[in-house]
Amino acid sequence: MKLQRVLQYAKFLLTESIEKGEVVVDATAGNGHDTLFLAELVGENGHVYSFDIQQDAVNATINRLKESGLENRATVILDGHQHVTKYFSGEIAGAVFNLGYLPGANHEIITKGETTIQAIEGLLNLLKVNGMIVLVIYHGHEGGKAERDAVLNYVSNLPQKYVQVLKYEFLNQKNDPPFIVAIEKTKKLPKES
Numbered sequence: 001m002k003l004q005r006v007l008q009y010a011k012f013l014l015t016e017s018i019e020k021g022e023v024v025v026d027a028t029a030g031n032g033h034d035t036l037f038l039a040e041l042v043g044e045n046g047h048v049y050s051f052d053i054q055q056d057a058v059n060a061t062i063n064r065l066k067e068s069g070l071e072n073r074a075t076v077i078l079d080g081h082q083h084v085t086k087y088f089s090g091e092i093a094g095a096v097f098n099l100g101y102l103p104g105a106n107h108e109i110i111t112k113g114e115t116t117i118q119a120i121e122g123l124l125n126l127l128k129v130n131g132m133i134v135l136v137i138y139h140g141h142e143g144g145k146a147e148r149d150a151v152l153n154y155v156s157n158l159p160q161k162y163v164q165v166l167k168y169e170f171l172n173q174k175n176d177p178p179f180i181v182a183i184e185k186t187k188k189l190p191k192e193s
């Protein structure tokens, strides 16, 4: 048996919690790898809403979907994920974040703790019971540690009665390796009922 690597484990969690026909969110579209992965997972009757604040990322994601003929399965939105609830209000089965900067682009355009937390809050309200929000937390770049600490502080204080929070991290790797935070909703939140 081999321990699953971080990106492999993130995909495993999403695969286990998302079913065909469901609606999901890629909160950080970037080059579109996760949007494409999610579009394949939800099948032809499901849908992916993807967010990014950079036009280049939106274009790259749309192009990647087109190359696979899956552009109809996703809506790629040029806006911050903190505004997620402006775009739809139905139930979602899951969401994924890859925090940090877009590889190959401006390293100063990064996700930030405050807006990441706003997005998680919005998504938690939309999330189905047994759905999951998976965050891959990169923290080696400038600004990464502040975001990491803000997000960890927020998720560590989420009420255990309604959500379970997992951290999956290799402890002996050098150079600030990424780690996963997975938030599973186990019960409707009080403000939903």
Ligand SMILES: C[S@@+](CC[C@H](N)C(=O)[O-])C[C@H]1O[C@@H](n2cnc3c(N)ncnc32)[C@H](O)[C@@H]1O
Binding pocket: 027, 028, 029, 030, 031, 032, 033, 034, 035, 051, 052, 053, 054, 057, 079, 080, 081, 082, 097, 098, 099, 100, 101, 102, 103, 109, 110, 111, 112, 115
């Ligand atoms: C690490 S990259 C994502 C990589 C992507 N998952 C992929 O498959 O290529 C992080 C992305 O988050 C985007 N971003 C930064 N702040 C954001 C925000 N508030 N809302 C949505 N996207 C944001 C950046 O523009 C960048 O493209």
